[in-house]
Amino acid sequence: MPDDVMLEVADLHAFYGESHVLHGVSLTVPKGEVVTLLGRNGAGKTTTLRSIMGIVPRRDGSIRMEGTETVGLAPHRIPRLGIGFVPEERGIFSSLDVEENLMLPPVVRPGGMAVEDIFRLFPNLKERRRSQGTKLSGGEQQMLAIARILRTGATLLLLDEPTEGLAPVIVQQIGRVIRELKAKGFTILLVEQNFRFAATLADRHYVMEDGRIVDMIPNEQLEANMERLHEYLGV
Amino acid sequence: MFEFLGVPPQALFGQLLLGLINGSFYALLSLGLAVIFGMLNVINFAHGALYMVGAFTAWLMLQYLGIGYWPALILAPLVVGLFGIILEKTMLSRLYKLDHLYGLLLTFGLALILEGMFRHWYGASGQPYRIPDALQGGRNLGFMFLPNYRGWVVVASLVVCLGTWYAIERTRLGAYLRAATENPVLVQAFGINVPRMITLTYGFGVALAGFAGVLAAPIYQVNPLMGSNLIIVVFAVVVIGGMGSIMGAIVTGFALGLLEGLTKVFYPEASNIVVFVVMAVVLLIKPAGLFGRER
């Protein structure tokens, strides 16, 4: 595998009990890129991210993080390879205050962002350090969910619909943050339904349908493929 | 000499002290149950039996190894905790995927086995355990006589309970525990070994029961059934306080001990059932318990 590949997923199958949800997903995330995973509701985007984190009941195939095979690793070992996860439901803990939420994920590698730098990126969080995590607004919770994995030294960030249900100003703010993270050298796999938002950030787009990758469109060819994309996403 | 509602103060304070002692055990035991339930979602029916094992471990250590009270106060909980860790690793951990009822049945069965074994070996009569020399005697507080050992039990229980509360609610390790109680899968996805945390939590919870057992040995004698007599009340305490609430378990434990003491003074006939009456009322008014959160 070439050195410039961060994550390589090949022929990934995932199952929830009897139901077979992913049918041979393959995708590549090069280092330093922002790659999106687009697709309609139920296409299997979240399941793909959860499979990468090793938190689905069963998965087969191959998932390599910087060359290390992770299928078969215990779930708590996978983030230690340098993967940070922001779940779709954000996963802010109500029994922890904002600062405890921020400090929860253990440092997995040296080189994570300093807390002061994180607060510079998300000034609201600093003011609300002592609030209960779930007392934050939806936007602030999303910021917190992103902020807490920046400390850990993870170099690959998996973001599951970070803009879902948020007001346009907040969406813009999250867009700025993602751009800044990319500039800092983070690699990002971004699940999105809002491809207009994705188009302003990403280097390439994978399209999912019924648990399969059906297309890959480099961002510079997005305009030319607009019609096809509309069809995939049913917009 | 003044009287309070027709009760001489010695009798009142004497019963309150007894209540406080019982409350010390309720608090320690319900705290362990609450910690275990929060993390494992298992109602640990073996808790009373492990409290008994703690007391027996101290007694056996003294009898056969000459290890006295103070070292036993540390060693017996360690033995019980280690035993719990083995139980969790080899048996309980296989049941998490099934209905909670299986964890309850398993621990109930374990309790019966443990009690049966100790009854078989040591009979049903109690074995006396001497109060350590440093805590012999007592002191006159003016309004009542306080046996030193009983004072010690209350202080030791308070210190351990509040220390546990602090460790869970105010430290980084505790933050992991709270987070894993809420969403174990996500905590795992941050790189924390949750199965190991669960094992250690169970070990710690039952070590608290073992500690309570050693504290109890000089007061109640060491008896194979000492746990099953106590644990029924402790379950009621947990229901009243609310499953899974740490401070709730501690406060409710002490409060109900005191309430029992007061009832003994003013209406002795009801003293054995007052806890269950409170439980019924709480269940009617606030089913999640006084400190519990609705799930």
Ligand SMILES: Nc1ncnc2c1ncn2[C@@H]1O[C@H](COP(=O)(O)OP(=O)(O)OP(=O)(O)O)[C@@H](O)[C@H]1O
């Ligand atoms: N816990 C589960 N148990 C059983 N089936 C599930 C579970 N989670 C998801 N599924 C099914 O797997 C399929 C893929 O779901 P997934 O959540 O990955 O889709 P998604 O692309 O993230 O959708 P959305 O855009 O709505 O978030 C769906 O058919 C869904 O019903």
Ligand SMILES: [Mg+2]
């Ligand atoms: Mg999803």
